[in-house]
Amino acid sequence: MRERTPTDMRRTALAMLAIWMLALVGLAATDARPNIVLLLADDVGCDAIGCYGGQSYPTPNIDRLAATGMRFAHCYSMPSCHPTRITLLTGRYPRRLGRPKWGTFPSNEERATLAQVVKNAGYATAVAGKWQLSLLGRDLEQPHRMGFEQYALFGWHEGPRYYEPLIYENGRRRDDVKDQYGPDVYSDVLIDFIARNKDRRFFAYYPMALCHDVTNDLDAPVPYGPRGRYDNYREMMAQLDRVVGKVVAAIDDLGIRGRTLILLTGDNGTAARSIVRVENGEYVREDVFSLYNGRRVQGGKTQLTDGGTHVPLIANWKGVVDEGQVTDDLVDFSDFFPTLAELTGGKLPARVTLDGHSFAGRLTRGEKTARRWAYAEAAGRFWVRNQRWKLYNDGRYFDMAADPFEKQPLDTEMLSAPDAQVYRDLKTALQLVSAFD
Numbered sequence: 432m433r434e435r436t437p438t439d440m441r442r443t444a445l446a447m448l449a450i451w452m453l454a455l456v457g458l459a460a461t462d463a464r465p466n467i468v469l470l471l472a473d474d475v476g477c478d479a480i481g482c483y484g485g486q487s488y489p490t491p492n493i494d495r496l497a498a499t500g501m502r503f504a505h506c507y508s509m510p511s512c513h514p515t516r517i518t519l520l521t522g523r524y525p526r527r528l529g530r531p532k533w534g535t536f537p538s539n540e541e542r543a544t545l546a547q548v549v550k551n552a553g554y555a556t557a558v559a560g561k562w563q564l565s566l567l568g569r570d571l572e573q574p575h576r577m578g579f580e581q582y583a584l585f586g587w588h589e590g591p592r593y594y595e596p597l598i599y600e601n602g603r604r605r606d607d608v609k610d611q612y613g614p615d616v617y618s619d620v621l622i623d624f625i626a627r628n629k630d631r632r633f634f635a636y637y638p639m640a641l642c643h644d645v646t647n648d649l650d651a652p653v654p655y656g657p658r659g660r661y662d663n664y665r666e667m668m669a670q671l672d673r674v675v676g677k678v679v680a681a682i683d684d685l686g687i688r689g690r691t692l693i694l695l696t697g698d699n700g701t702a703a704r705s706i707v708r709v710e711n712g713e714y715v716r717e718d719v720f721s722l723y724n725g726r727r728v729q730g731g732k733t734q735l736t737d738g739g740t741h742v743p744l745i746a747n748w749k750g751v752v753d754e755g756q757v758t759d760d761l762v763d764f765s766d767f768f769p770t771l772a773e774l775t776g777g778k779l780p781a782r783v784t785l786d787g788h789s790f791a792g793r794l795t796r797g798e799k800t801a802r803r804w805a806y807a808e809a810a811g812r813f814w815v816r817n818q819r820w821k822l823y824n825d826g827r828y829f830d831m832a833a834d835p836f837e838k839q840p841l842d843t844e845m846l847s848a849p850d851a852q853v854y855r856d857l858k859t860a861l862q863l864v865s866a867f868d
Contacts, residue, residue: 464775465748466691467549467634468625468678469767471519472671472743473512473561473643474732476700478723479668480743486722488668492676493745496695500747501756501794505818507763507805508699510732510739513563514808515698515764516638520544520577522768522785526808527867534587536564536577545768546578546634548777555628557581558636559617561592561643571602583620585613585640591653592640593662612656614641618674622681629685632775638698641674642667644706644716652709660708664701664719689750692774692794694767697742701730735814735823736837740807752794759818760793763805770794804860815860820850822857824865 477483481490482497509515513533514525521528521540531537541547550556558574562584565573574582583600590597596613598605600620608616621635645653645661656662662670675695682688704716719730731738744762746752765787772779773791786806792798804815814823821829827840843854 464552464632465751466625466632466687467554467771467775468621468682468691468693469634469636469771470675470678470693470695471560471636471638472695472697473639473641474699474702474730475642475668475671475697475743476730476732476738477741477743478721478728478730478738479642479701482745483743484724486725488665488672488721490668490672492672492679493695493743496675496679496693496747497745499749499754500693500745501752501758503744503746503762504757504759505761505805506696506742506744507740507761507807507816508697508742509764509807510699510735510809512561512643512698516563518764518786519767520546522765522787523783524765524786524806524808524864524867526813526864527784527786534563534565536573541573541576543780543783544577545771546636548578548768548772548779549634549775550578550580552772552775552777553632554775555580555624555631555633556636557621557624557633558638559583559620559624560614560638561585561587561640562638563587567599568604571599575602579636581620581624583617585617588646588648590649591646592643593645593653594656595654614639614670614674615677618678622678625681625687626685629687634771634775637678639671639674641671642702642705644702647706647714652714655708661706663707663717664705667705692746692748692751695743695745695747700732700734700737700739700741702732703730733809735807735809735812737831737835739809746794748794758793760790760800761802761805761818762790762800763787763802763807765806766790766800766802804857806860806864813864815857815864817853817857820853820857822854822861824861828854828857 479485479488480493482494517525517531528537546556556579558579567586568589583598585592586597593613595609598608621637625635682691702719705719706714707717708715720727769785769787769789770791773789788800788802790800793800804817806815814821819832821831828843829837
């Protein structure tokens, strides 16, 4: 064996130094991965949020998140809750998955969810609040199978969600929450989870009960709250903003705000009506109108209009996302999957075609998202759109800047040359999603 020379030893030292430097770079990259807190409000459109022009409900905590982070002007959901959740957790549109039946999740997709991807990247995972992907009492393991190590979820269409809530936690029904307010139970569970995992990476998903009205298809009405009736929409909005502030304050108190990306969005537009009481065995509803940028509008949930699909999206990551930004980038709910996979270093499922486009580059590098059109569907109808133009599968075409309430479809034969090109591009996109069936 040849004796090592000083030159050999220098080369070895340099090689070891290079390896050590690469290890440090890798460690730094790993450490740069944020904790994720995803807050999904229920039945809350842009018209209900102050920083989006909502004037009916004070939302100081939510507005503060936007003022110290980034607000997306063009985020679009499905017009109702179940298909939005399917899209969020799979990164694919419901029509590509065969339009899963209401209250179900495709069993063959359970091992390829967003939570599974993040969990496989080394994150602790938890969900608390509204599930709606099964009747939990019949399948208490489903959240675990789908990648959530811990869960605390109310029994959707099984019991109350607000007062005297029916809550399943990690495979059992809780018997200690009868005198508690559901949204505080869900948020307390997640805050405890965050505190226990503050020294590692975590994904805390909070699909809220607020501001959906009470369950109305049980044998007997669910209990009233302390007001002797059900909370109205204004009162639920106040609770929503309070709980958001409570979660953010807990993150601050734990000293992990700079390592935590907080995302706040909504599953569909504001409800048009909300249950407030029961009289003679019948549920009494009141209309929900909001003052929005100076106009009185009724909630549009279940409709494919902006009232049903235009939802808030706020991203707050102290020290990374610059304060006070507003972006016109398009986002739809298929985008959360690739975005969080990129941010957490998660590996995307093999042989799966995602519909989503990551907006991580917008958050971390100021790069415009690759999305050129957004999509939403309901009851066999669907549309594609960009920031201004919107094309339905029945051929109706709208200039949303000039006609935000979709009063008069355009004559596509009369479009200017540049506008006609946009129309052709959206028509191509419409044909693309039509082929998913």
